[in-house]
Amino acid sequence: MLWLSLIIFLLVSALCLEVAIGARRIAQLKKVCAQSASGRIKVSVIIPACNEAGTLESALDSVLKVSYPDLEVIVVNDRSTDGTASILEHMTNRHPALRVVQIAALPPGWLGKNHALHQGVQLASGDYILFTDADVTFAPGSIGMAVAYCEAHQVDHLTLLFDILARTPLLAMLVLSFSVNFMARFKPWKVAKSKRYYLGAGGFNLVRRSAYFEAGTHAAIPMAVLDDLMLGRLIKQHGFTQHVLYGRDLVRVEWYRSTPEMMQGLMKNAFAAFDFSLIQLAAVTMLMLVLRVWPWIALFATHGAAWWLNLFTVFAGLALYIDFIRADGQSYRCLLFAPIVALLELAIWWRASISTLVRGGIVWRGTYYPLGELRRMRL
Template sequence: MSVMFIYILLSLVAWFLAAIYLVINNRRIALLKDQPVLLNKEHPVALIIAVRNEEADLREALESVCRLRYEPLRIIVVNDRSTDNTPVILQQMAGIFPQINIVTITALPPKWLGKTHALYQGALHTDEEWILFTDADVHFHPDALNKAMHYATSRNLDHLTILPEINSRSSALNSAMVTFRTMLELKLRPWKARSPRSSASVGVGAFNLLRRTAYEKIGTHERIRLKPDDDLQLAKMIKENGLRQDVLYGNGQVQLEWYTSIRQFVQGLMKNMYPALGYRLSQSILAISGTFFVFVLPVPLGLLSGNNLMILMALLILVIQLVFSRIRDHKMKWWYGLTFPLAGALMMYVVAKATILTLKQNGIYWRDHFYSLEELREEK
């Protein structure tokens, strides 16, 4: 047997096992919509949103937040040096919804990213038992927080993350998200977040609900002042401190349009990708190589091999990807499962460009500030 034949065969086996592994473990994560509401509301919550130049989505998102059926709830919106119409919209919304409290930031201190600083300042303005960190483009079902609090308090959790339902007006981006989500789940293993014996942890900016005592125990955002992936870092510190964490799917309860196009998706990931790899060139090379050999190469190589058996194996890989995508989400279009190689190539491009750009300029630009690799690596 040739090396190519063995490679295609191993790829087929790997995809078959990975699909079964993901389908089985995804079902271990419960749905937020299936949880009961909390009848005895004795747990005050502070909901904190950091905003900067968010005029396009802010009004609709805040209306969603203000219609949450949960009391006592205080909403803190931190206006982080916005230069567009965001401050005007905030004042208008605060006049309609008195539960909105506005905190205004006019300057960014050294050694802080804008978002981590804004979230931290929001937390300093609260004393509620629970803190929910969320984003300015998230839309909530009115019972979402109520159900999340029931789940968190009934299980004595310190941290609960809701994986949001992400949709885009771009079908091309929706198809790429299937591959991106598969990569994330294989890396993060969210079904293991609840296990104290596992190092797996999950946090998302759309919904990070923490007990205040836990937030203070892990050192607050001061510990991760220069971490672009602050949501993942909060979750990681929760697990490292032996605290209780869990995750739910937010289908129909917590929703957002993350990006509106492939171009926006690439630009958005660019500033996070190299930091997520620990600012290590070796990790970037490993990520690019792994993506190429697992997601990009097997199907086209098999189809173009001219060998009937290898063509058959490549088609079987395609079938597995199609079936896996449909099992995961019946609302997906059938052809999304055909885009794994293309989406994998896109991810390789993002990792490669982010790595080269960061090394070339010796740092990253976050909003309008530049942070050198030296100061970013100091916070490990």
């Protein structure tokens, strides 16, 4: 037990140290590029909307208030059955330049969001295309700074890691844990210089038009559940330059309003994150149980030197969480749920995965997508 505790302590400490140092190597857009682009470069913003009545108006209003001279905003209403169409009609009356694409049916071989983005691109005429979501809000100077950065550094694809609002401590802890896992897996600080690493975030994927079309557009990833990540991989595979920055105070999203909503929302994505493979899911589960769950249990099941090693392991994880909280300005109250957050994550992953296997696919926004077709697009 002593040697096991020592090995776990060393592994967790090394991982936490790597993520903490790596996260500090990611620059903030507002600090590295305070100036906005001149506006001579046109930007097309494409927003897919499927039953987004709860968030669309405020998000779209923030985009329309962005202080960028040559901005084209395109919203794709993807078969919405709520009040999305009425909101778009209202917004179009206020902003005649707003362009709206209406989709009545989904053709075979396409995921709804991917098809909506593809249809939006057909109208886009910008030198850059910004893919974002219907719940993301922007600061006035955000897009101008992003374009200026891409032009100054010859970047073909810029992804921003945005601020995430969480209303409750438990939800905040889940988001915090997700952020740490995300950093540990994709290592965004390595994306700019390494051919191996890539990234894309649905809230902010700014792509140079020429690079996007040369890479094959969304037509190359029509059934990719993790469309944002797969777009990042597609761009990187074709040899284009890709950078990742923090978009703190510039781009914001309330990812989910509650923990149950998050659990339901991840029903679409969770199994895809493991390439729809139970073997991968089982392997990561064992790793989570050993590295993140056992040290907490060991505080009640070990003694002596082993107990101290497990205590130090727990402190290493908490120190990383605190480091992220300090950077993001979140409340420390969420740490009350640190002992159980890994178990909650495992429950979310397994619930989504088993549901996908039982159904033989996923049901998302009223559309069924067979597992066989989804497996063609893997990480």
